[in-house]
Amino acid sequence: MSNAPDLKDRSAVVTGASSGIGRAIAESLGASGAHVVLCGRTESAMKESVDRIAAAGGTAEAAVIDVCKPGAIQGLVDAAVAAAGHLDIFVNNAGVGSFGTILGTDVAQWRTLLETNVLALLVGCQAAVNSMRSTSTRGHIVNISSLAAKSPDSGIYGASKHAVNVVTNSLRLELIDDPIQLTTVMPGVVATNFARYLDPAVLEGFAAMVGDGGSIRPGERLPDDVLERAQVALGDFMIRPEDIAAAVLFAVTQPPGVDVSEIVVRPNKDIALT
Numbered sequence: 001m002s003n004a005p006d007l008k009d010r011s012a013v014v015t016g017a018s019s020g021i022g023r024a025i026a027e028s029l030g031a032s033g034a035h036v037v038l039c040g041r042t043e044s045a046m047k048e049s050v051d052r053i054a055a056a057g058g059t060a061e062a063a064v065i066d067v068c069k070p071g072a073i074q075g076l077v078d079a080a081v082a083a084a085g086h087l088d089i090f091v092n093n094a095g096v097g098s099f100g101t102i103l104g105t106d107v108a109q110w111r112t113l114l115e116t117n118v119l120a121l122l123v124g125c126q127a128a129v130n131s132m133r134s135t136s137t138r139g140h141i142v143n144i145s146s147l148a149a150k151s152p153d154s155g156i157y158g159a160s161k162h163a164v165n166v167v168t169n170s171l172r173l174e175l176i177d178d179p180i181q182l183t184t185v186m187p188g189v190v191a192t193n194f195a196r197y198l199d200p201a202v203l204e205g206f207a208a209m210v211g212d213g214g215s216i217r218p219g220e221r222l223p224d225d226v227l228e229r230a231q232v233a234l235g236d237f238m239i240r241p242e243d244i245a246a247a248v249l250f251a252v253t254q255p256p257g258v259d260v261s262e263i264v265v266r267p268n269k270d271i272a273l274t
């Protein structure tokens, strides 16, 4: 194990941990000693993370679930409690993008976006609080929002992230007498599989910039090496998932009286994805 902050005897659930930001958060919490329950829809990627956490001396398990399915999130909480006796950290990270115009998209896209980015996050918050209260645990909930929540006209995706901020701030008031802390993390552009939601023309330009046309297809996950090359090529415009994971680790390792309520982590220069 490294000399990273000690999360020994803690447990953590990270949703959307099969890729990008969630994967980096899960691996960072695992390397710091927490037992991590990863969830996502791509089993092979999560298995690799579980193995990397084990190689770093930690423990982890993966659940292939759709966070929008009833009961799925409660299963993650139960798994964390079964492993450690209590749930300490819950990271609501699973999310999807929708960068088309409001008039040019449809109800099916809006439903997927709102069910994943907002409803599943609400369910996650409620399940986490109920569990932490039942074991009197000094817990921490981290909600991954977006820099889009800072913008008044960031489209339907931005609207979902404004909702995340309002939910988190409102829940903080409801939990004022509980030993449970909440942190909203607002990333700028990060080199992840979120690129799969970009307009095909934008994605094509992105592919040309990193010298890879063949392996990039709209709607599909991108190879890790393509994302790494993109981050290196566009370093001023794109940060790494590990940069967000470092912010999360900072928030969850503060002393009890210190409330890190909001963190914005952005590249030097912002590009709008909409």
Ligand SMILES: NC(=O)c1ccc[n+]([C@@H]2O[C@H](COP(=O)([O-])OP(=O)(O)OC[C@H]3O[C@@H](n4cnc5c(N)ncnc54)[C@H](OP(=O)(O)O)[C@@H]3O)[C@@H](O)[C@H]2O)c1
Pocket (backbone or CB within 6 Å): 015, 016, 017, 018, 019, 020, 021, 022, 039, 040, 041, 042, 065, 066, 067, 068, 093, 094, 095, 096, 116, 144, 145, 146, 147, 186, 187, 188, 189, 190, 191, 192, 193, 194, 195, 221
């Ligand atoms: N990348 C950015 O520039 C950026 C900026 C600001 C905020 N964010 C936010 O950061 C969070 C993570 O995104 P990312 O950039 O890391 O994107 P990503 O690489 O596409 O990862 C998203 C993760 O969420 C999972 N997921 C999506 N829908 C799910 C569902 N219904 N059930 C279970 N898992 C689901 C994905 O699983 P599978 O891949 O297995 O389907 C994947 O593990 C999102 O909330 C996003 O809004 C991203």
